[in-house]
Each structure stands twice: as structure tokens, then as C-alpha cells.
Amino acid sequence: MKLLICDDDVAYVEALVKHFISENPTHYEIRAYSTLDGLMHDRGTYDVGILGEQYLEAYEKDDLEDVQIAHPLLLRAQEGEDREGVESIYKYQSMRSFKSQLAKTVGRGDAGMSQAREHGESRVIGVFSPMHHELQLPFALCLSDWCGQREPVLFVNMEALSVQPALMDVEGRRDLLDLLYVVANRKETKVNLAEYICESEGISFIPPMNSPTEVAYITGEQWMSCGQKIRENFRGTIVLLLDYMMQGFEQVLSDCDGLILLTKPGEYYRKSMQAFRNRFLEERKFRCWMQQVSLPMSAGATMEETYDLGQMLRSKMAQEIRKELQHVPYLA
Known part of the structure; x- marks a missing residue:
């Protein structure tokens, strides 16, 4: 910069x-x-x-x-x-x-951006846990904070019903579902992404949806159009927390530049990851880089009753996550 x-x-x-x-x-x-x-x-x-x-x-x-x-x-x-x-x-x-x-x-990447910026295209890093690791949201937030120390980062949570709003000290007037609706129904090509972005503890994010029912009706094409608009209007790293509960999962995954697969130690979790790799990833031959990360801790052992994002980013759990991120070479 x-x-x-x-x-x-x-x-x-x-x-x-x-x-x-x-x-x-x-x-x-x-x-x-x-x-x-x-x-x-x-x-x-x-x-x-x-x-x-x-x-x-x-x-x-x-x-x-x-x-x-x-x-x-x-x-x-x-x-x-x-x-x-x-x-x-x-x-x-x-x-x-x-x-x-x-x-x-x-x-922000608005239309008035001059040629002074030389950052090039955005990159998208997906976070996904085939066995639904209970710390997938804290992990994705720590990843956003980690990357945000060096470059602009936008966190996008695609969970159908997320605990994220309970961790934040701000509430946005618009969320990801609103952005999807605008992209799907507005004829104009320009979208003011800044209207949807909030910030908490230094992390920029688009508030997640809060309606599992609505997610079922969002098509793969709509997800892809929304992702394209975000890429066009944001220069930096976009961290996506992926969810099974949507159409177009495969399309969204194929649009990622990298994918972090979150798991736990143990035979059950090993088999879950192996099944996902063998039955899904290898058959489709995705071209993005992939890195498996194993987190042994659980929410019950690391989270307090009054937990919020600030406490989480300063917790021992966050320290352990950062240690794991140091071993992901693609984040350098």
C-alpha cells in the first residue's frame, strides 16, 4: 500500500x-x-x-x-x-x-478508485468443516483478524442461522440476504457495498442471514452473482464461512482461491473428512489450494458466559488458532 x-x-x-x-x-x-x-x-x-x-x-x-x-x-x-x-x-x-x-x-473498491491502487484482484478463502466443528465461526473470525493485520479483509458468513450477531457489538441495517436480493432483482450493475459492511473489533463484515427458510430458495446462480459483486467492489481478501445448507455449494466452492478444511483429532472426524474428500472433492477436481486444520479444543472448554468478539480474539483459543494459521503456507 x-x-x-x-x-x-x-x-x-x-x-x-x-x-x-x-x-x-x-x-x-x-x-x-x-x-x-x-x-x-x-x-x-x-x-x-x-x-x-x-x-x-x-x-x-x-x-x-x-x-x-x-x-x-x-x-x-x-x-x-x-x-x-x-x-x-x-x-x-x-x-x-x-x-x-x-x-x-x-x-471498498468503489467506481471512483483511481489507477493508483496496484493490488490486483481479490482472493477468496473459504472455511468449511464437513463435520460441523463447533468452533468454525471463531476460527473464521480469527482468520479474518489474522489476514487483516496485513491487508484489507472482508468476512462473509454464509451460515443459515449463525451465532455471530451475539458476538458483535454492532448491528447492521442490511445483511447478506438483502445484498442477495438487490443483486438478483436490480437491473443496475453498480452496487454500493459500503452500505452492507459493518465493523467490530477491527473486522469488516457483512451481517449474516437469520432465516434458514430463505436460504433454501437462493439458487446457485444468485450466490455466484452476489460473490461476483463482492469481488468487483472489494480489493483484498474475502473470507467465506461456508455452509452445507444452500443450493450452489459446489459452485461457490469452485469460486474460492483457497479452502481451509476444519476438523478435529479422532477416528470419527478422520473418517468424516476422508468421506468428504473422496466423495466430493476428488470427484470434482477443484483447482483451489486446500489445507486441512485440526482444532482439538471445543466451545465448552474455551468460551465463557459473557463471551464477545473482543474477548474471543484475546483468548487462549485465538492464540492456538493463530499458531495453526502459521502453518498454512498459502496465507503468506
Whole structure:
């Protein structure tokens, strides 16, 4: 990601640059200025510009004619200072929230995106448990959090009836079923994906459906059309939590770039996975990469009565999941 950071606060700019570089030196290309005169001589092209007030004004007035920014953001020192028509980012929030907003901004993929972004196509990673591992949702959320440390990530839960809303501290006005309906019935090709995306604990997601009955009527073609719209409007990694309870399961699976198969130790679970591989995967010869992950723990041993997403991401269970993810070479 190519970043332009400009603000009069020299210490803040230096600290921000140092944080990005120390965390992931290969992911960010950064140029920073603390004077407007210095910026005037720049001729760069950037994915995101994090700009103090006077720097943004100069950019909007075309005083910086050789600088191109796909997403200029106003760096504001006070909360609640949003300016009409200008997207802003709060200066003194936690770095986790700061980076999450950056990822969401770059990943939005709206029609106004300039050629400054060079991320290429999105990739889709499916998570599926043939034996319905009780921790498949926590695993998929931890995977989203893991990938989100390095790139924009969108989590899409395709379970027919999920416990996910109970873990989140936000409720979206629209969910995946609404998006499916719009894609299936609207003649216009453009979809504003940002209207469906929510965020909790730094994870961007589309709220899941809450009607098993409705899922039965969604066709494979509708699932594929919805997936295509998400790919077109989001640049980054899309994590799909797959469910048996839908038409078009095979089609959705074939659209994944990678598939993580979740299982447990033990003969019963080994046979369940073997049956799925032999009777389904090998017959259809899917081309995506596949990785089997075995989680020995269960929800009863890891979850508390007051569990929420924040607690889950900081739990011992999440630590164990991250250890397993380190052994998935395709996530690098």
C-alpha cells in the first residue's frame, strides 16, 4: 500500500511512519511531509493520502498538480469534525482502529478508485468443516483478524442461522440476504457495498442471514452473482464461512482461491473428512489450494458466559488458532 502522510506535527508523523514500517516493512511504501513546501515538489502516486487540513486544501485546489491520490483522508485532531463530502480519520485513536479504517477505505473498491491502487484482484478463502466443528465461526473470525493485520479483509458468513450477531457489538441495517436480493432483482450493475459492511473489533463484515427458510430458495446462480459483486467492489481478501445448507455449494466452492478444511483429532472426524474428500472433492477436481486444520479444543472448554468478539480474539483459543494459521503456507 502506497501511503502519503502529511501533518504539521512532526513527532506524530514520525511516530506513525515508524509504526507502519516496524510492523510490516514490505506492505507499506510511505512518503511523509511536515511542511507544505516539501510536498509541493512531490510527484508521487498513492493509494491513500492521510492529510492535515492545509495539505488537503492544497490538494483539493489542485496546487499539487503532480500528486495523485486514490483516497485522500482528512487527518483530524478532534472527534466529530467531519466535513461534508470529505472522508476523515481521527488522529488519536488506537492504531488497530486506525489501520482498520485504512484497510476498509482501500478495500471498498468503489467506481471512483483511481489507477493508483496496484493490488490486483481479490482472493477468496473459504472455511468449511464437513463435520460441523463447533468452533468454525471463531476460527473464521480469527482468520479474518489474522489476514487483516496485513491487508484489507472482508468476512462473509454464509451460515443459515449463525451465532455471530451475539458476538458483535454492532448491528447492521442490511445483511447478506438483502445484498442477495438487490443483486438478483436490480437491473443496475453498480452496487454500493459500503452500505452492507459493518465493523467490530477491527473486522469488516457483512451481517449474516437469520432465516434458514430463505436460504433454501437462493439458487446457485444468485450466490455466484452476489460473490461476483463482492469481488468487483472489494480489493483484498474475502473470507467465506461456508455452509452445507444452500443450493450452489459446489459452485461457490469452485469460486474460492483457497479452502481451509476444519476438523478435529479422532477416528470419527478422520473418517468424516476422508468421506468428504473422496466423495466430493476428488470427484470434482477443484483447482483451489486446500489445507486441512485440526482444532482439538471445543466451545465448552474455551468460551465463557459473557463471551464477545473482543474477548474471543484475546483468548487462549485465538492464540492456538493463530499458531495453526502459521502453518498454512498459502496465507503468506
